[in-house]
Amino acid sequence: MRWIVLVVLAALLPLVSGEYYINLASQIIIFAVFAASINLLLGYGGLPTLGHAAYLGVAAYLSAWLQLKMGWSNWTTAPVALLGTTVMACAFGLIALRAAGLGFLMLTLALSQVLWGTAYRWVSVTDGDNGLRGLARPTPFGLNLNEAMPFYYFTLIIGVLAIWMMARFVISPFGATLAGTRDQPRRMSALGYDVWMIRWVTFVYSAFWGAVSGLMFVYYHKYIHPVTLSLANSAEGLLAVIAGGSGTLAGPLVGAAIVLLLKNWASAYIERWNMLLGFVFVFIVVFMPEGVVPGVKRLWKRFASKT
Amino acid sequence: MEALRVQNLKKSFGGLPAINDVSLAVEGGERRLIIGPNGAGKTTFFNLLTGDLARDSGTIQLFGEEVARLPTHWRVHRGLARTYQIITLFPKDTLEHNIALSLMGLSKTRWNVFGRVPAHFFDEARTVLARVGLEASAKRPIAEVAYGEKRRVEIAMALAQRPKVLLLDEPLAGLSREERAQVKALVAGIPRETTVILIEHDMDTALDLADRITVLHYGRVIVEGTRAEVVADPKTREVYLGH
Numbered sequence: 114m115r116w117i118v119l120v121v122l123a124a125l126l127p128l129v130s131g132e133y134y135i136n137l138a139s140q141i142i143i144f145a146v147f148a149a150s151i152n153l154l155l156g157y158g159g160l161p162t163l164g165h166a167a168y169l170g171v172a173a174y175l176s177a178w179l180q181l182k183m184g185w186s187n188w189t190t191a192p193v194a195l196l197g198t199t200v201m202a203c204a205f206g207l208i209a210l211r212a213a214g215l216g217f218l219m220l221t222l223a224l225s226q227v228l229w230g231t232a233y234r235w236v237s238v239t240d241g242d243n244g245l246r247g248l249a250r251p252t253p254f255g256l257n258l259n260e261a262m263p264f265y266y267f268t269l270i271i272g273v274l275a276i277w278m279m280a281r282f283v284i285s286p287f288g289a290t291l292a293g294t295r296d297q298p299r300r301m302s303a304l305g306y307d308v309w310m311i312r313w314v315t316f317v318y319s320a321f322w323g324a325v326s327g328l329m330f331v332y333y334h335k336y337i338h339p340v341t342l343s344l345a346n347s348a349e350g351l352l353a354v355i356a357g358g359s360g361t362l363a364g365p366l367v368g369a370a371i372v373l374l375l376k377n378w379a380s381a382y383i384e385r386w387n388m389l390l391g392f393v394f395v396f397i398v399v400f401m402p403e404g405v406v407p408g409v410k411r412l413w414k415r416f417a418s419k420t
Numbered sequence: 421m422e423a424l425r426v427q428n429l430k431k432s433f434g435g436l437p438a439i440n441d442v443s444l445a446v447e448g449g450e451r452r453l454i455i456g457p458n459g460a461g462k463t464t465f466f467n468l469l470t471g472d473l474a475r476d477s478g479t480i481q482l483f484g485e486e487v488a489r490l491p492t493h494w495r496v497h498r499g500l501a502r503t504y505q506i507i508t509l510f511p512k513d514t515l516e517h518n519i520a521l522s523l524m525g526l527s528k529t530r531w532n533v534f535g536r537v538p539a540h541f542f543d544e545a546r547t548v549l550a551r552v553g554l555e556a557s558a559k560r561p562i563a564e565v566a567y568g569e570k571r572r573v574e575i576a577m578a579l580a581q582r583p584k585v586l587l588l589d590e591p592l593a594g595l596s597r598e599e600r601a602q603v604k605a606l607v608a609g610i611p612r613e614t615t616v617i618l619i620e621h622d623m624d625t626a627l628d629l630a631d632r633i634t635v636l637h638y639g640r641v642i643v644e645g646t647r648a649e650v651v652a653d654p655k656t657r658e659v660y661l662g663h
């Protein structure tokens with residue numbers, strides 16, 4: 114019920130706000146899908162990743178390259194970009210899941226850094242530091258998405274679908290086994306579960322939704338640059354999950370909103386907004402180490418029990 | 421029929437042999453007690469049987485099938501279940517959720533990515549919990565129940581899978597006298613279709629449960645036989661009493 118209210122409120126947003134805030138809301142939804150895909154690995158699988166920007170970036174680059182250099186339409190580039198990125202994730206999963214914990218973190222980082230370096234250096238394909246520009250947004254059913262409001266609704270529909278699909282995933286029997294591998298992997302093996310396979314399936318599924326966020330990202334910006342594949346982008350996604358509350362459905366949404374509001378809104382007023390971002394994260398970690406969503410729930414329960 | 425046959429099993433950590441050329445056979449339905457002083461290699465032996473540790477050499481046959489190369493979860497699907505010396509449960513989840521996870525481990529439902537955990541797993545979980553006297557606590561998180569109850573949940577998780585061979589690693593460790601009696605009764609009540617191999621330090625209790633006993637010392641089998649044979653063997657006295 115709360116989710117329905119949230120979606121209705123989000124649908125009403127363009128009616129009460131200007132173009133700047135509509136665009137900001139579109140960015141928050143895109144980043145929320147990205148953060149939610151990281152949350153599948155970190156929050157539900159116990160696998161901290163620093164390379165998730167790889168899937169966002171590769172899907173965006175594939176879509177952009179196929180459109181600009183091959184002249185394909187968005188209807189063709191989107192499934193090819195998603196499929197290509199997912200196949201890449203299948204291979205990356207085979208490498209990264211040779212380790213867990215810190216080893217997994219470093220392997221995901223290394224893999225994404227290879228792509229980031231490639232995007233910078235393979236100028237004939239990626240246009241290097243100039244990035245790929247001049248992209249067109251899709252026109253589903255003939256709708257023009259170049260204006261802020263129609264693009265927002267497009268983003269909202271895809272975003273709701275993505276979050277719903279990820280929510281179904283984590284409350285499913287498979288999701289229960291995934292949480293089991295996070296808490297007691299050895300015990301899960303002893304109960305007959307293939308822990309590695311559970312993690313690999315989750316890795317690929319998570320990368321797929323990372324790729325979806327990449328498509329929305331490139332449609333929004335109509336431009337793609339190697340920085341999209343950078344460590345900083347992966348780290349921002351990870352921070353959004355941790356700040357909002359990993360292992361919760363609402364956490365990445367709240368975390369994404371915090372990060373993007375601070376980046377976009379605070380930077381307009383405060384020159385050293387990065388410092389503010391840092392202070393906010395320190396505040397969250399100190400006072401709500403479990404993240405904002407579980408933290409607020411805890412405080413609310415305490416308040417309710419007192420009154 | 422032999423439930424388990426181990427031949428020339430070896431495992432070393434660095435240069436230190438933890439399991440050194442162990443061979444033994446356990447008949448179907450048998451209750452086998454494995455004893456030995458601390459560091460004898462008992463838990464390492466269990467870890468080799470389950471695949472938690474990879475052997476250096478030797479064979480492990482489960483009902484005639486070689487399983488030493490199989491990963492842990494495949495051995496479980498062939499009828500091997502275990503409990504741990506240090507309780508290994510899901511503390512934030514309820515008792516019935518723990519048992520349901522165990523039941524789902526052998527079911528294809530575990531790969532279902534879009535449904536819900538079917539209610540019949542929880543129904544069956546409560547039946548299993550009733551068998552170990554914990555039905556009333558089914559909805560409580562593991563973290564909130566007593567240590568002895570956690571032990572019973574661990575055994576219940578293993579029994580829920582109706583294993584052919586059950587490995588119990590010190591199931592009485594850390595329990596009060598009353599809890600020990602409860603767990604002992606639980607183990608004694610396991611049907612003979614399940615072969616039970618038990619590591620236990622509490623001799624008074626464990627000897628009553630065992631058909632045959634294997635004594636491990638420095639990773640080797642030094643004595644094997646019935647209770648009377650093992651107790652009468654001077655090597656047992658030497659290991660336990662030093663003379």
